[in-house]
Amino acid sequence: MSLEHIRMDIARVDDDIIRLLARRMELAELVLKEKKRLGLPINDDRQNALVLKRAMEKATELNVDTAAVREVFSILIRMSIDRQHEMSGEGNL
Ligand SMILES: C=C(O[C@@H]1C=C(C(=O)O)C=C[C@H]1O)C(=O)O
Incomplete structure (x- = not known):
């Protein structure tokens, strides 16, 4: 495969990642609605730890750098928490 072709494939993968990020954020908004209903x-922290553990197990299985995956998922969790605060009208406090 040529360099150009490989880079086109990388661009497609990057698009997919961003689509999945958007989907994860939509789900975080749904989670917020349920938490409001349940008064949560x-x-x-327990769920954060579970998400990180699951991600690192998957990274191990797929032979991806677990420390890097942990960092990425910490950012994803922070993004979804920030979005939920924004949706609650609390800004980023
Ligand atoms: C999405 C949730 O809200 C928060 C964000 C999480 C995440 O992004 O995975 C996990 C736990 C919560 O701190 C949830 O409670 O499931």
């Missing part, structure tokens, strides 16, 4: 706080 936005941040859930």
